[in-house]
Amino acid sequence: MRRTDVPDVVIRRLPLYLRCLTYMAERGQSVVSSQELGAWVGVSSAQxxxxxxxxxxxxxxxxxxxxxxxxxxxxxxxxxxxxxxxVLVGAGALGHALVNYRAFESWNYDLSAVLDNDPEKVGQPIGDLRVRPMEDLVASVHETGAKIAILAVPAEAAQSVAEQLVAAGIRAILNYAPMNLVLPAEIHVSYIDPIASLQSTTFYL
Amino acid sequence: MRRTDVPDVVIRRLPLYLRCLTYMAERGQSVVSSQELGAWVGVSSAQxxxxxxxxxxxxxxxxxxxxxxxxxxxxxxxxxxxxxxxVLVGAGALGHALVNYRAFESWNYDLSAVLDNDPEKVGQPIGDLRVRPMEDLVASVHETGAKIAILAVPAEAAQSVAEQLVAAGIRAILNYAPMNLVLPAEIHVSYIDPIASLQSTTFYL
DNA sequence: GCGTGTGAAACAATTCACAGCG
DNA sequence: CGCTGTGAATTGTTTCACACGC
Incomplete structure (x- = not known):
């Protein structure tokens, strides 16, 4: 089965299965049926x-x-x-929260550099990192070997920073900015936008 | 067209259109074609x-x-x-970041109460709110008229807190806890989980 | 001409239902 | 018997293509 033959919806469900199985393993459960796993993650056993x-x-x-x-x-x-x-771009409140979010570390993700273009922020410590200027982007990507970036900048800056990331060799972006990114098709972008989530739920209320 | 006749995928795209139109209006653009809007949000004009x-x-x-x-x-x-x-449940680092996230205010969402069950946190100020104990949940929901809750508690607590929210009259939950919630079908749950997002993108790298 | 609104066609995802195996 | 793995059937979503009106 080649990568491209697997529907993307399937790929987005696998992490849910993995998370659930990890909890089950921690609790010492040795066997699970598709039925039971499905009940936990909220999909059918056939699925x-x-x-x-x-x-x-x-x-x-x-x-x-x-x-x-x-x-x-x-x-x-x-x-x-x-x-x-x-590599994390954006050292605002969100950037701080992300650096201090322990789950990245425990799931094998290493936030290994933080950058920002605000001279006030450059040089400040966050966790055990120090904020670097945007000019250091290419160097940061090379030093750390990062293929993934997290974008935590204001909407106005998102597209421009995203293009710099791609130019620096980044292949996947987790975008917290409330902005759609227009990038080459081979770059993988995931969007996290609580406002958009809330707006679709209020439709139903 | 009744609410239930509209596919959920469509509802999840509308906020993206709204966001884009809002930017365009701010920039003074008066007219837009489906083609142009589609190019911005990354969907086809037919869609x-x-x-x-x-x-x-x-x-x-x-x-x-x-x-x-x-x-x-x-x-x-x-x-x-x-x-x-x-109503926000969970006054940890994430809770703090959410309270200070200005976009909620500017998009008409009012974080009007913060609760936590940790006695250390209860009473502490966050923004211009004060953390209240979980016992105040029903009162908080009634006072504020909230129908929406944000869940920012550890995974272990998520299911239990979610049930309390539903019992208190909450109809929709934005869940930041890395845990699937099993709730009555009429409760709307949205999930935000950066780890799951990252794990599906690494599949493609 | 241009661009919307919309049935019809094509494509994609989910569910069904059952053969097969431990 | 219980539960997986999987083609076939169903259901859902997207794209096509064109009539219509500006």
Whole structure:
């Protein structure tokens, strides 16, 4: 099964399965059925089985899936077993919160540089990092080997900074700015926008 | 067109259109075509037209859409013209960042109470609020009229707190905890989980 | 001509239902 | 018997293509 044959919706569900399996393994559960896993993550058992079937046969008929085995398979598929360096652009309140968010570290993501173009912020410490000027972007990306960047700048700056990131060799962006980015198709962009989420939920209220 | 006839994917795109139209209106642009709007938000022009057609006929043939008119229509559809009170549970680093996030205010959302069950945190000021104990939940929801809650607690606590929110009358939850919530179908839950986003992007790298 | 609104066609995702195996 | 893996059927979404009006 080639990467491009797997629908993107499937890829976006795998982390939910992985998270759930990780909790189950921590609790010492050894086996899980597609039914039980589906109940936890909120999808049908058929969907779980179909999703997994894109990548192989991980279960045993009549029994279910071995929790740690499936967890490790998903880790490999998602490359969550690797350590990933991340460059963060934007040292505002959000940037601070992200640097101090422990979950990155525990899931193998390493926020290894923080940059900002505000001279007031450059040089200030955040966590055990120091804010670097935007001129250091290419150097930061090379030093850290980062392929992923987190964009936590104001909307007006987002497109321009995103282009600089791509020019510096970044391949994937997690964008917290409330702005759609127009970038080459091979760059992967994920959007996190609580306002957009809230606006779609108020439609239903 | 009844609420339930509109696919949820469409509802999730409307905020992106609204955001873009708002920027365009600020810049003084008076008219926009589905083509141009699509280029900005990254969807096809046919999709824009189809999405809007669920709610009415807002454009003019040969011309396009009047920016402020369409913006106001979308605001009404999404109920983004109303002011919404929000109760925030969780006064950790994330809770602090959310309270200080100015975009809520500017998009008509009012973070009107913050709660936490940690006695150390209760009573502390955040922005111009003061952290209240979880026992005040029902009172907070009633005082503020909140129908929406933001959940910013550790994963272990999320399900339990979510149930308390529902019992207190909350109808929609924006969940920052890395945990799927199992709740009655009429409760609307949106998930924000940067780790899950990162894990799906590393699949492609 | 240009650009919307919309059925029809194409494509994509989910669910069904069951063969097959432990 | 229980539960996976999977084609087939169903359901949902996007794109096409064109009539219509400015």
């Amino acid at each position: 779980i089985r179909k999703d997994l079937s894109y990548f192989g046969e991980f279960g045993r008929q009549g029994l279910g899936y071995e929790v740690t085995y499936l967890r490790d398979q998903l880790r490999t598929i998602l490359q969550a077993d690797k350590r990933w360096s991340i | 824009i037209r189809k999405d809007l057609s669920y709610f009415g006929e807002f454009g003019r043939q040969g011309l396009g859409y009047e920016v402020t008119y369409l913006r106001d229509q979308l605001r009404t559809i999404l109920q983004a013209d109303k002011r919404w009170s929000i």
